[in-house]
Amino acid sequence: MSFEPRPPDLVLRAARVVDDGGLVDIVIADGRVSALVPAGSAAPAAEEIDCAGRVVIPGLIEPHLHLDKALLDRERPNPDGTLAGAIEVTGELKRAFTHESVRARARRVLDQAVAHGTTHVRAHPDIDPVVGLLAFEVMLDLREEYRDALDLQIVAFPQEGIFQAPGTEELLREALRRGADAVGGCAYNEPDLDTCRRHVDLVFDLAAEFGVPADLHADMAADGGDPRFALAEYIAGLTEAAGMGGRVALGHVNSLAGRPEHAAVIERLAAAGVAVVPLPFTDTHLNGCVAPIRELWAAGVTAAYSSNNVRNAFTPFGNADPLDVGLFVAQTFRMSGADLAKVLDMATGQAARVIGVADRHGLRPGADADLVVLGTHRVADVLLDRPDRCYVLKRGRVVARTARTTDLLIRREALL
Numbered sequence: 052m053s054f055e056p057r058p059p060d061l062v063l064r065a066a067r068v069v070d071d072g073g074l075v076d077i078v079i080a081d082g083r084v085s086a087l088v089p090a091g092s093a094a095p096a097a098e099e100i101d102c103a104g105r106v107v108i109p110g111l112i113e114p115h116l117h118l119d120k121a122l123l124d125r126e127r128p129n130p131d132g133t134l135a136g137a138i139e140v141t142g143e144l145k146r147a148f149t150h151e152s153v154r155a156r157a158r159r160v161l162d163q164a165v166a167h168g169t170t171h172v173r174a175h176p177d178i179d180p181v182v183g184l185l186a187f188e189v190m191l192d193l194r195e196e197y198r199d200a201l202d203l204q205i206v207a208f209p210q211e212g213i214f215q216a217p218g219t220e221e222l223l224r225e226a227l228r229r230g231a232d233a234v235g236g237c238a239y240n241e242p243d244l245d246t247c248r249r250h251v252d253l254v255f256d257l258a259a260e261f262g263v264p265a266d267l268h269a270d271m272a273a274d275g276g277d278p279r280f281a282l283a284e285y286i287a288g289l290t291e292a293a294g295m296g297g298r299v300a301l302g303h304v305n306s307l308a309g310r311p312e313h314a315a316v317i318e319r320l321a322a323a324g325v326a327v328v329p330l331p332f333t334d335t336h337l338n339g340c341v342a343p344i345r346e347l348w349a350a351g352v353t354a355a356y357s358s359n360n361v362r363n364a365f366t367p368f369g370n371a372d373p374l375d376v377g378l379f380v381a382q383t384f385r386m387s388g389a390d391l392a393k394v395l396d397m398a399t400g401q402a403a404r405v406i407g408v409a410d411r412h413g414l415r416p417g418a419d420a421d422l423v424v425l426g427t428h429r430v431a432d433v434l435l436d437r438p439d440r441c442y443v444l445k446r447g448r449v450v451a452r453t454a455r456t457t458d459l460l461i462r463r464e465a466l467l
Contacts, residue, residue, distance in 0.1 A: 059097070065104055075087045075089060110422060116357060141365070167373065190205045213241070231263065238267065239272075284316050356373075380394050
């Protein structure tokens with residue numbers, strides 16, 4: 052008895068995946084990329100999309116996003132543009148949070164993220180005695196609601212500190228028991244260096260106890276003059292001692308840019324396997340500096356970036372678009388040419404390593420078919436062109452489309 056092979060579920064025809072090679076057909080079956088073959092050679096599929104030479108990239112990733120606090124700028128902006136002001140304003144607004152208000156704002160941002168080609172989000176909902184587990188519970192609901200459009204990881208995040216906010220430790224434990232994907236930290240919100248270190252120690256203890264990665268906010272200041280904002284090296288040491296290389300990420304870390312010994316600290320982070328996630332919109336807005344991305348690259352540190360906050364007291368702008376953030380990175384660090392490919396990788400391959408999905412993410416056979424068809428024809432132009440996300444695929448299924456028509460109503464002869 053013989054069987055006819057089942058046709059693929061979807062073929063993306065005539066796709067551009069590299070600039071120095073020919074177009075390819077991307078064959079998708081059972082939610083995964085099954086093959087990349089020369090354009091025109093893939094077998095007919097149940098569904099086909101003609102990319103017509105447009106660029107296809109892996110799904111974009113937001114490894115650090117505060118969905119629960121998004122869009123709060125409409126209610127009350129930051130009065131002085133400082134980190135302290137942002138924390139104060141947001142702390143007051145949190146007292147009025149409801150499941151419905153958090154869900155509505157988070158949905159608006161997630162819808163934007165999906166439309167912009169984001170297929171994975173790591174969210175950091177606040178967990179503290181003020182808001183309790185409210186924001187975390189909303190994230191649990193949204194993780195299920197959006198599971199066909201994106202994968203939502205949830206970090207149990209103690210924004211207000213742990214020891215200066217009694218009751219937070221037990222709330223973190225409850226969130227981890229109920230399915231948080233990672234444990235977060237925010238040591239700089241503790242009153243002194245010793246308490247900051249106790250905070251970090253507890254985060255690592257919880258990570259070990261519950262078998263989850265750690266994702267901490269760290270060193271968020273213009274320089275490391277205050278020792279509470281110079282903990283990266285201490286965290287690297289704990290990572291090595293705990294054998295957690297590849298399972299620890301630090302958000303912000305912009306203090307490195309102002310510390311004379313930053314090169315040695317970066318080398319320590321690289322050796323320990325600690326990832327760094329600069330948050331350029333927020334870090335520039337609040338502190339005027341971003342973690343030294345070129346030095347992170349040179350040392351071999353896994354480095355991604357993310358939107359962090361969207362239109363609130365910490366960041367009064369943003370559209371949950373990783374390519375927009377990437378272009379800002381390139382502009383801020385005066386990057387061009389080959390560096391642009393590295394910046395794009397920060398939002399795809401590097402970000403996948405940060406959140407622990409590198410084994411199933413990418414544009415290769417066997418990877419999940421989380422892909423974006425872009426409205427540009429050169430990979431080198433992905434950031435520069437701000438292209439439409441013509442098709443967004445999650446596990447081989449189209450979850451968003453963008454079609455734009457522009458008519459230039461000019462007479463050519465008038466320009467001659």
